[in-house]
Amino acid sequence: MEGVDHLAFERNKTQFDVEEMKIVWAGSRHALEVSDKMARLVASDPVFRKDDRPVLGRKELFKNTMKKAVYAWKRIIELRLTEEEAAMLRTFVDQPAFTDLHWGMFIPAIKGQGTEEQQQKWLPLAQRMQIIGCYAQTELGHGSNVQGLETTATFDPKTDEFVIHSPTLTSSKWWPGGLGKVSTHAVVYARLITDGQDHGVHGFIVQLRSLDDHLPLPGITVGDIGMKFGNGAYNSMDNGVLRFDHVRIPRNQMLMRVSQVTREGKYAQSSVPRQLVYGTMVYVRQTIVRDASSALARAVCIATRYSAVRRQFGSKKGGLETQVLDYKTQQARLFPLLASAYAFRFVGEWLKWLYMDVMQRLQANDFSTLPEAHACTAGLKSLTTSITADGIEECRKLCGGHGYLCSSGLPELFAVYIPTCTYEGDNIVLQLQVARHLIKTISKLGSGKKPVGTTSYIGRVEQLMLYHSDVQKAEDWLQPNAVLGAFEARAAKKLVACAKNLSKFTNPEQGFQELAADLVETAVAHCQLIVVSKFIEKLQQDIPGKGVKHQLQLLCSIYALSLLHKHSGDFLSTGCITPKQGSLANDLLRSLYSQVRPNAIGLVDAFNYTDHYLGSVLGRYDGDVYPKLYEEAWKDPLNDSVVPDGFQEYIRPMLKQQLRNARL
Amino acid sequence: MEGVDHLAFERNKTQFDVEEMKIVWAGSRHALEVSDKMARLVASDPVFRKDDRPVLGRKELFKNTMKKAVYAWKRIIELRLTEEEAAMLRTFVDQPAFTDLHWGMFIPAIKGQGTEEQQQKWLPLAQRMQIIGCYAQTELGHGSNVQGLETTATFDPKTDEFVIHSPTLTSSKWWPGGLGKVSTHAVVYARLITDGQDHGVHGFIVQLRSLDDHLPLPGITVGDIGMKFGNGAYNSMDNGVLRFDHVRIPRNQMLMRVSQVTREGKYAQSSVPRQLVYGTMVYVRQTIVRDASSALARAVCIATRYSAVRRQFGSKKGGLETQVLDYKTQQARLFPLLASAYAFRFVGEWLKWLYMDVMQRLQANDFSTLPEAHACTAGLKSLTTSITADGIEECRKLCGGHGYLCSSGLPELFAVYIPTCTYEGDNIVLQLQVARHLIKTISKLGSGKKPVGTTSYIGRVEQLMLYHSDVQKAEDWLQPNAVLGAFEARAAKKLVACAKNLSKFTNPEQGFQELAADLVETAVAHCQLIVVSKFIEKLQQDIPGKGVKHQLQLLCSIYALSLLHKHSGDFLSTGCITPKQGSLANDLLRSLYSQVRPNAIGLVDAFNYTDHYLGSVLGRYDGDVYPKLYEEAWKDPLNDSVVPDGFQEYIRPMLKQQLRNARL
Ligand SMILES: Cc1cc2nc3c(=O)[nH]c(=O)nc-3n(C[C@H](O)[C@H](O)[C@H](O)COP(=O)(O)OP(=O)(O)OC[C@H]3O[C@@H](n4cnc5c(N)ncnc54)[C@H](O)[C@@H]3O)c2cc1C
């Protein structure tokens, strides 16, 4: 960050304390310090260079990924990094790798589903990286429907072993990250069969490759499933295919915390509640929500900085042209995404608290809040990842033509992000689960069961059915209660309408299928309410720093009112607001955009991203875009020679009208 | 298409004549025959193989593209293909190449802006491919604002030459396709300067490279601008950078049809009307609308076929699971896109007529419809490309995890398509132009100027302001007039509201800037009305074939009502419909989905795409998805060896806890 700061004139306009905002964004001063230290560590180390990623072939890219992952591990040990620091360091390396699944899925699966004994045996090996594990659930034929998996694990009482087998082509494991080329072990999900009886899907630890020569063990066929979206992107990951031909593993490699098979082949449940498994899901999904805010923030940071650099039209008498960030259409597309990044940050923070709350209750055998917490994390995972995926592409478009270059960083960011909408639960399937929970909640109201947590507003449904906003002038929409009331009433009224329509079906399941699209809309309305209300709750806290809270209030209003505008059909048709009130909200939005405008650069600086992590010429901190774009261009392999390879064979004969002689 | 047809059971359900629908889709029996012949020609020729594209490095890909382009040209000559056939053949080769710009921009620019003499000199060379041309307008610093280009062309009366020069870094030409490595010539846009006076931007034919050794001529710096979005995608194109250091060209290489520079250096306008230039724009944009329907149709075809193959959940007693195409959420996401593909087809067809109409009028010096035609094509280019870009990604998501594999064809389709939202006019900038035209149109009503063509409904604005839909039951929404009335009234009422708000500003331009986001929404509403009304007009024609017209009626209703649902805020807030009427439309939509469902496969078969062109394992005609997915996987370079390159250096030392010895 030496040299001239081309965005200094923007930074001088900032009306709040950016350093304090950095702390708010990071979550705490400590978190900021850790992330700052790790980001700089990675940025300053040439091994972690990533600007050449888009031109690497698959093999080179994969070799480079192994190097980075192993080198990162080496540094983690050398520097004796804490778990928190190590995780941060891996984040900033910013290249999907087998280690993501090893730490993020394999180890948690053993922790969550393994017995004490199993944990004692496997965790030290995994935590020292003497083995590398992945998470092999999805098959060619089954992803969303886990209960339909076909791989079998048949107990053989003669040898005290399970026989793992892939009976059909569609039972091939397909997608697990880290499986294709690297993992030595996997947690494999398979139908447990004892004595001819199918007990459904269970997890098993299976060794896949020799720890000496890395060759697949007998009976195992394993490989990579091929290229995925984007240049570098997720192609640094060896998502794999795996088939078993009667592979035998000892009985004690079934993960037996919740259910067991005895030496005699008897299947039994342990006293440990099944629900514990949901705890892991809540955990994983809250990290996804946090990552959504980070990814969206990256895209927004790039688009905002570039929009301040980019000038187009509006020059008066040969003067400077207008910064595209000053165009209201640009603001109306960009600032709601900026607000969403902050909104997702805070709802993510709250989910972290929710996870701890759930775990404490589970330990005390209190399962009462679990269904609500589960629905809530499922819905928020779906909502935040969908908006983030679309938002990254919108940010790319906001950068005009130059956004289409890999050097803008946005194509890679998009390509690597989008599968998040599919894995850990397809986003539509998840919203259908939320809808089921909401319908259940409202249908139980009669029996006196009080809705808890994020569904508690449903307890006030009768009152909310009567709701009509009392907003009279644009500024009234700045009141948190005006916003909250409208969002609660909209969600409640949509839910009641769905419940009513459902009640017309004699077969409720058939009704649910028929009305599924409406139900998903209702679930989304519910999730938006959660995000809005957690943002408002955050603002009730004491937030230090000059102007910091005020900026967040602006963003909170932008988040809520841009949603109200986008979904005005919902708010109007349910009678929550009048057309006049909708139009007042829209007027207010415009003025909020103007208020945020001078602070836009400050608000993205607060994410504290290094240029290395952003990986974008357009998003450079110093705004020195054009010379660097120009410089980057020449690095393309095509520019290695002035006359391209192929000219003599193809182009020249054509120009010379001698195509018959061309080697074609 | 040998072997078992796994979708035969679907095809048997079809209730209409697919062969007749193919003709409707293609536009005529002749068009179908040509496209069918060309598609098969390409598909059967191994040179045009494209399944290996995602794993090719940049240089290999580029060499392969030159080969294909030149080979295609050879075949075009050998087979004496007509212009129509040649264009079709290039379409089905399906790999962006320098030839796209040569035929699509360079030649049309000379035709449109060159004098008779210039055309006689340059066109034969270009049409025989003795020279290769590109279209060099955009610069590093200016894209949308063409008037802001910085390259200069200064007339030197001493030598009767223009001196082409790049005075700044930002004046470097940047983006032109075909420029980076292949083109020998370019139409270069530069500020014309005579005798110290700046006459604004004009076009010049400039030779860039030697026709012998292909080296750049003195004073010219040229190269490729680097990797773009996606693996193969647009990386087969050499989008280029170009700088001029006082490069001299003869005076007669300025394109002089509309304005000239004389031997003495006098600048003069010819008698040819400037407006002719807009004709070319209308032409290019109508082809973009047609291409939008084709691209969207490809994605929809893949997602529809795969959704019929894919089964997930809902198995009863071990029977088959539910096809995901039967889920209402899947239908609600997919069928509006299917309907949009057809809608865009028909509006594209109409635009072709519009273009011919405009050209005839221009020839007769009738410029009266030009502004309307220009606004209309700009708006439709924007609308159809935006929906198509988002629609392709939605189709990818509809395929779950497998859609993320390159072998699904969808990542490449997306990556190659999206720049269409940016080039030939940024989609937001275009809608702002439409909005300006609409505001102008309504403001001139008072002076008795009658709106023409697609804006003629604005002439009925007073009547439309009083409009309230009279729909009483769901089926009423099947009436074309019910739909048309609501869409006209919504567009008109939004326009009036904008005009009213604008009138509150003393400075109209400031008002336009402030209200830009609302104005864009109004322009979009106007464009949607055009598409809806052209679809309805199409259905007033005689359409032969069993059930064909009925299916199109279903799709037309789906197109209109899904928009009505999506934008219900507009329709409600303007009082065009009541919440009850909105809810009836929604009920009808569900039943329309059920009616289209058995015909879904037939409706995508009617696109008549070959498996080669689709380039998707998921979208295969025969539905034999799983074995082919499995087969494709093993072709990845990573599977060349069982143990990956890098294992010995990095992974093994880590597993063996000997990181200190690792080469890191
Ligand atoms: C990059 C990536 C990494 C992955 N990593 C792993 C990993 O490490 N380990 C692992 O085990 N798996 C992994 N997966 C697999 C992933 O978990 C699945 O792809 C995911 O669960 C979605 O399942 P699916 O692909 O079967 O989608 P499908 O269920 O086939 O979805 C197809 C369509 O059907 C719809 N649909 C499905 N069911 C219903 C329903 N009941 N109602 C309405 N609509 C429905 C969906 O909405 C979607 O539109 C990974 C996937 C990707 C893309």
Ligand SMILES: Cc1cc2nc3c(=O)[nH]c(=O)nc-3n(C[C@H](O)[C@H](O)[C@H](O)COP(=O)(O)OP(=O)(O)OC[C@H]3O[C@@H](n4cnc5c(N)ncnc54)[C@H](O)[C@@H]3O)c2cc1C
């Ligand atoms: C793949 C590809 C191929 C191309 N091929 C060619 C070619 O062959 N020849 C050639 O000459 N060019 C080519 N181009 C360049 C292309 O024409 C430009 O990128 C395009 O015109 C957009 O201009 P821009 O990049 O300057 O966007 P910008 O104008 O910089 O847009 C940036 C942002 O500013 C906004 N904005 C700009 N002006 C306004 C305004 N007045 N009001 C509100 N918002 C505004 C836009 O909406 C956008 O969000 C190509 C581009 C691409 C991506």
